[in-house]
Amino acid sequence: MYKVAILLTRPMAESIFAEEDLADLRRFAAINDPRNLPEVLTADKMLELIRGADACITCWGTPPLTPAMLAAAPNLKLVAHAAGSIRNLIPPELWQTGCRVTSNAPVIAEDVAQTVLALTLTSLSRLWENAAATRAGKWLGGEANVHATRRLNGLKIGLIGFSSVCREVIRLFKFFDCDIRVWDPYVCPAEMRRWNVTWMELDALLAACDVVSLHAPANPDCRHLLNSRNLPLLKDGALLINTARGLLIDEPALIRELQTGRIQACIDVTDPEPPAADHPFRSLPNVVLTSHVAGGHTLNGRKRLGANAIVQTHNCLVKGLLSFEIRPEMLEHMA
Known part of the structure; x- marks a missing residue:
């Protein structure tokens, strides 16, 4: 034995x-x-x-x-x-x-991918804002046209890092007939075609996609992949999701973009963790901040x-x- x-x-x-x-x-x-x-x-x-x-x-x-x-x-x-x-x-x-x-990375990847889908659907439907309004005593139904919502079907989805989580996200989002783009400098574009997704340079991906989700590792060469140079490339109305690692994003640069009000962000990881009590992620109205709960919990x-x-x-x-x-x-x- x-x-x-x-x-x-x-x-x-x-x-x-x-x-x-x-x-x-x-x-x-x-x-x-x-x-x-x-x-x-x-x-x-x-x-x-x-x-x-x-x-x-x-x-x-x-x-x-x-x-x-x-x-x-x-x-x-x-x-x-x-x-x-x-x-x-x-x-x-x-x-x-x-x-x-x-x-157990492949098992945890399933949880993370489901969280990415949940964050995407609730954000596109503006459920966060609608729930806040009802708690404040308002009743802003769809006919009020106050919160412009979008459905996921057919949107351009940009995934950064072809990890096990990324592959699970691809499986889930394919059900919604999404146009999926992936950037990963270490993956052959031919492999992307096997998954029926499009390999795209990072800057082009940021500029083209309605939803951008990070799935890269916390390696030195990935530090601040998104920064003051390329974050402004995000299209107006874009949703940015980070369930990977906080160091992938230059947080001051992201805060400046968020303060313009032109994009939304769902942030599950920060650098460092936890963020300071007065960190802008905790108070900006276009940010959903969660406490590193996307996978395995x-x-x-x-x-x-x-x-x-x-x-x-x-x-x-x-x-x-x-x-x-x-x-x-x-x-x-x-x-």
Whole structure:
């Protein structure tokens, strides 16, 4: 029987694991009891739990793995990360051991894409403003023509970064017969044609699209992709959505554009987080600011994270198969 170390806090384990999924895990592996996990996981506790393990499951709240932990688990074959980004979890030394790595980024991508769709539909329908008006005692029905609304069907959608989230967004928005444009300097335009979308240079995309959604990674070369030079290219009435990373946008430059009132923005991520109490994103009427909740935080979706980590662990240990395997050369272009 294999040994699988569950390297989570107890609240996180309770959040992502269903009892039936843990029962499946116990059928092929000895595990540490999630009920005995600490409220806060320390490196010392991780070192104790990972000793002699064949695989480990990590998530939000798991401290970075260390060379000492790898030395304590010389037969470690898999790190199954039940969250998304592994950027701050995996030490460089791990890649020399033959241990494989996977994450739940594709699962979380579904949540993020649904959030992007929800933000798009509610913003185009001006539901935020209408709800604020009714709370203020007004009743501005459609016949009042106060809030000019738009339907999603047929609009030009610009997606920045051909990530797993971007691909899920494409799947959802295709139902609305949208004209989808994508910019990603590392993706071949031929691949875009396979997805039946149009590759477009960034400046042209910003100028052409009714909705622009960011899906690029938080890498140095992506810092301030949108800035004082290209944000003015956004067409009047455009909707800008950022559910990726705050550093992708030069916030002072975006604030200046928003203050003109000519565009809308839905912002789920900022740089830094949280934004200051007096940050303009909190008060501008044409901004919807949410607190980094786009992906992985749905009550029913959380259990999928745990179940998928267990499935990947089983497939890797028992069959040698692994979905969404992460290799070191991929990190440069990942969140």
